[in-house]
Amino acid sequence: MKRLTQITAIAVLAATPVIAEMGDHDSDGDAMLNDAEFGQADGSRRFTEYDSDGSGDLSEEEFAKGEFNRYDRDRDSMINDEEYSRYEEDGEMENDG
Secondary structure (H helix, E strand, O other): OHHHHHHHHHHHHHHHHHHHHHHHHOOOOOOOEEHHHHHHHOOOOOHHHHOOOOOOEEOHHHHHHHHHHHHOOOOOOOOOHHHHHHHHHHHHHHHHO
């Protein structure tokens, strides 16, 4: 149970800025990103990797999970220091550009 709590806390912390960023690209305001909105947000990522239910829309949960998985390189459901450093570096690059 303790490990599940840690994973949940890390996922929430990692997803919070991501969900805020998602809202910046949700042009129709439906709390989902469709393929076009996702492409505008970041055309370098594959929409289908994030769209786990194949609906053609990304829920906040799918978007957050996709972003979390992007940085969880060793797929242990935890973000370690090295993985978090990569997350911070990417955020700084986006803010500079």
